[in-house]
Amino acid sequence: MTRVHDMGGRFGDGPINPEAEDAPVFAEEWHARALAVTLASGFLGQWNIDVSRHARERLSPKDYTRFSYYEKWMSGLADLLVENGVLTLEDLRGGGENEPHPLADKMLKAEAVSAALAKGGPADRPSNIAVRYSVGQEVVTTRRAANRLVDGGHTRLPIYASGAKGRILRLHGTHVLPDSNAHGLGEAPEPIFAVVFPASELWASPEHPDDEVVLDLWQSYLEPA
Amino acid sequence: MPHDDHDHPHALLPPEPALRVKALETILTRKGLIDPAALDEIIDTYQNRIGPQNGARVVAKAWSDPAFKAALLENATPVVADLGYYGRQGEHMVVVENTPAQHNMVVCTLCSCYPWPLLGIPPGWYKSDAYRARAVREPRKVLAEFGVTLAEGTSVRVWDSTAEIRYLVLPMRPEGTDGMSEDELAVLVTRDSMIGTGLPKVPS
Numbered sequence: 001m002t003r004v005h006d007m008g009g010r011f012g013d014g015p016i017n018p019e020a021e022d023a024p025v026f027a028e029e030w031h032a033r034a035l036a037v038t039l040a041s042g043f044l045g046q047w048n049i050d051v052s053r054h055a056r057e058r059l060s061p062k063d064y065t066r067f068s069y070y071e072k073w074m075s076g077l078a079d080l081l082v083e084n085g086v087l088t089l090e091d092l093r094g095g096g097e098n099e100p101h102p103l104a105d106k107m108l109k110a111e112a113v114s115a116a117l118a119k120g121g122p123a124d125r126p127s128n129i130a131v132r133y134s135v136g137q138e139v140v141t142t143r144r145a146a147n148r149l150v151d152g153g154h155t156r157l158p159i160y161a162s163g164a165k166g167r168i169l170r171l172h173g174t175h176v177l178p179d180s181n182a183h184g185l186g187e188a189p190e191p192i193f194a195v196v197f198p199a200s201e202l203w204a205s206p207e208h209p210d211d212e213v214v215l216d217l218w219q220s221y222l223e224p225a
Numbered sequence: 226m227p228h229d230d231h232d233h234p235h236a237l238l239p240p241e242p243a244l245r246v247k248a249l250e251t252i253l254t255r256k257g258l259i260d261p262a263a264l265d266e267i268i269d270t271y272q273n274r275i276g277p278q279n280g281a282r283v284v285a286k287a288w289s290d291p292a293f294k295a296a297l298l299e300n301a302t303p304v305v306a307d308l309g310y311y312g313r314q315g316e317h318m319v320v321v322e323n324t325p326a327q328h329n330m331v332v333c334t335l336c337s338c339y340p341w342p343l344l345g346i347p348p349g350w351y352k353s354d355a356y357r358a359r360a361v362r363e364p365r366k367v368l369a370e371f372g373v374t375l376a377e378g379t380s381v382r383v384w385d386s387t388a389e390i391r392y393l394v395l396p397m398r399p400e401g402t403d404g405m406s407e408d409e410l411a412v413l414v415t416r417d418s419m420i421g422t423g424l425p426k427v428p429s
Contacts, residue, residue, distance in 0.1 A: 017355075070246075078245075108259070119312065121313065211381045214385065
């Protein structure tokens with residue numbers, strides 16, 4: 001099983017109601033603050049991107065569904081700050097210490113923002129795991145979409161594409177494996193591929209016989225067809 | 226271990242979202258863990274400096290320069306980095322080309338992955354449950370809600386951004402744009418045309 005965030009293909013969500021192209025980047029001022037507080041806290045270096053995605057995904061299904069986008073970010077962040085010992089529960093209640101924090105020397109300063117954002121955080125790493133598939137080869141995704149290292153843990157194979165037959169479209173190189181990296185188990189880099197699936201392999205009633213869906217999938221999510 | 230305790234720390238913050246953000250910002254600032262001026266800088270970056278105008282420049286150049294387009298489709302990351310477009314959420318770029326036979330569309334069903342250095346922060350609809358749920362299963366119905374109808378013989382390829390690779394759609398150059406400069410072309414390139422939920426503007 002995966003979690004509530006894994007909603008690809010789900011029925012019942014209704015129309016999309018897209019905003020106009022010239023709508024403000026941040027609909028509310030607090031959305032902008034939420035994004036900025038989250039990014040700035042990330043630069044304290046106490047977690048990685050996979051840990052922070054998982055923090056949002058493991059909100060209770062009830063919270064995940066009722067929270068707006070940036071409320072999920074804020075809640076995930078509050079949980080991470082406490083779980084990683086950056087803040088205490090007492091701090092969140094508003095009664096914590098005011099003394100300088102041991103991590104204060106890691107604080108992202110205004111003058112460092114531009115360089116920090118421009119530097120990014122690439123996910124490619126050298127790996128000694130041999131590339132098992134070549135472009136054009138048929139593969140099948142693992143039958144259950146699930147983290148194989150931690151039950152209920154983070155994974156990037158959506159349920160809708162589990163147990164499906166596709167074809168290798170391209171090799172992206174070797175990248176950090178989120179299933180491991182989200183749980184402090186190391187980066188465990190391995191080959192990752194774009195895999196193309198006919199829509200008819202994924203859906204009971206595809207819209208068009210030639211439609212396709214492409215997913216980026218790690219080698220350990222795949223078996224030879 | 227996944228933490229599934231039911232008294233999540235976030236429940237201790239004020240329930241109202243704007244107050245919740247303010248509370249966290251205040252606590253972190255008081256402890257010297259975040260610099261409010263750095264927050265202003267981050268916001269200014271994504272509100273005013275990094276946005277779809279970057280991607281539009283890449284598309285206009287690809288429409289104008291066949292060698293650039295070939296290099297872009299072959300290995301986009303260094304090509305767009307040469308134009309100054311690299312950074313957070315754009316470390317591994319792939320550009321996919323629309324043709325009369327195939328239309329491309331990008332989604333992130335699991336969260337909200339999006340090519341920040343080229344398009345900025347994703348719009349609300351891109352992060353909505355409805356788009357995330359439906360884009361992979363019924364892209365044509367989704368496109369219709371954006372006012373886009375594809376030709377009968379055009380197939381749709383939806384890219385679900387499940388890893389750290391970020392996708393940009395290279396839309397087809399509109400008719401009636403012969404002889405236009407890159408600057409003139411860039412004005413025609415909409416954000417949605419680079420996500421694949423729209424088409425470029427047609428010159429009036």
